[in-house]
Amino acid sequence: MASVIQLESDVNNHAWGKKGQSSLAARYADATPGKEFKVASGKYYSEMWIGTNPNNASRILSTGQKLQEWIDGNKEKLLGPAVIEKYGSDLPFLPKVISISNELPVQIHPDKELATKLHKHNPSKFGDPNHKPELTVALTDFEAFVGFKHVDDIEALFQDVPFLRDRFTTQPKTPFTTSTLINNIVHKLLSLSEEEAAEVYSALRDAPRSEYGDQSYILMLLPRIANQDGVTDPGCLVSLLTMNFVTLKKGEALYIPADSIHAFLSGDVIECMAPSDNVINCGVCPRANPESINLFTSALTFDYKDPQSMVIKPKVSTKGLKGHTRVYSPQGSEFDMLVTELKSEEEEHIAGLQGPGIVVVTKGGGKLYTKDVDLELKEGYAFFVAYDTDLKLVADEGEGLDIHMAFCEA
Incomplete structure (x- = not known):
């Protein structure tokens, strides 16, 4: 069984997405070799999910098998024993590439306590008892409303x-x-x-x-x-009157805890979150009824958080043995994200992770080498990386190579 395998993922079409080739999510989905999908100039493209969520599951490119089914065939080798013991046999995180032209719904993701209650009361709408914190890394200039302003x-x-x-x-x-x-x-x-x-x-x-x-x-x-x-x-x-307006440049990041109100406004991001579908929307979406408004406001957390406290600064990662890799590591989160940026013909060696990873090539191209496979890297390609797999990355001559890798270690 290969330790790294290429994935194919679909892109969805929410009206707040970007149109045609302006959508990074669409361009990444279109880059997958052999995929029949083609970007339509007049269509909106919003999100490419790369993971095991059954609502939009990734597949093994070479076989079409769903990623979770493939993982189930060899859990110990692919996830690692510590991750299985702590999180179970499902992939415990979900990366997404998101392209935004219009404001998303004003929303919160319930914390574990509220998610458990909502799931018990209405399992058809709240399909699991999990929370959904989010790590959002800007790939282009990005704007969002996040958290409430200070009461003053x-x-x-x-x-x-x-x-x-x-x-x-x-x-x-x-x-x-x-x-x-x-x-x-x-x-x-x-x-x-x-x-x-x-x-x-x-x-x-x-x-x-x-x-x-x-x-x-x-x-x-x-x-x-x-x-x-x-x-x-x-x-x-x-969002305009009560929430903080935040802007990020490429490479800057936000960590949005569960139960924090937010609404993204514009830009392209790569995001990682807990693999939950639980969300409470109440605004910039179909009109809410009084019951929904009451649920939304009762779930809100009003404690003020300086928006800059949600900005995550990457640190040099010891996983990158040649010094080209940084890590976004939100405190208390079950997932982190590595970013490796290589100039023309530079290389990086990434030590094996004590858990699974998902790699997305976000810029340029190059080669990826492991002990058992050699793979071509191009912008938009995505891969599953098994537990304890050492990686060697080499950038092509010219544009260089950027990758983002979401991962989980117990």
Whole structure:
């Protein structure tokens, strides 16, 4: 059994994706040799999943067999005994390449405690009892709304813009100011009718820049979001008015814990997460009913987190024996991500991991060597790497080679 094997994966078509060849997810999916998929210029392409999730499972390129079925045939060799003991025999992480042109739904992924309750109460909608933290690494310039602003900033905005002050009255300060204030505002925003949401958009657009103080970026984003999503979706108001606006350059990363509110806005990223489908959407999606709004707001965590505390800095990895490899290692996460960047004809040796990995070639080309296989690397190719497999990477002459490898060690 080969220690590294090439995969083929499908790309889905959410309307928030990028169109045609502008979608990195589509270009990566199209790169797989022998695949019948071709990128259509007028179609939107949003996500390429590389893993075992049954809703969009990767397959072995040479045989068409689903990746999890292949893993099940030799779990110990492919996953390693420690990972099996801790996480079971399913691949315990799911990488995705995501291309975004319009705002995604405002969403949270429940933590393990809430996920267990939701799964027990409604297993058809919440199909597993798992949490879903996310590590998001920018492949291009990236924008997102992540976490709530500091309560003082939210309160200042809703006091200094007269329309907001009059339309959304805040409660007097209490020992529970943060959760009470933000919960009430979010609930009121999500409960707006389409006509009321449009009225708020119009008032925000017409408000003088001086009323926004340090949050004048809202005026910059308003027409863009209105053009993309219209002016009748109250979820966009939640992100604009209550959430932190974060930008990343290529190579910068965010770690979003389970139960943290977020909505991606634009860019291309490679993401790794726990292999759960659990999500609670409430905005920038089909209109939420009161029950959904209550569930969403009850699941929110209102503790302020400086958005910079969610930014993950890569460190030099001891796995890269020639010094060309860094690692994103979120504290408390069950997965990490290596990134190797090689210039023309450089090489890197990566020591065997104590668990499985998924490699995605994110730029350039080259060769991958193990003790039992030699493989060609091209942008968009993806591979499963078995437990305790030493890798030698050599970049082609010219463009060089970048790879990202999500992995798990117990």
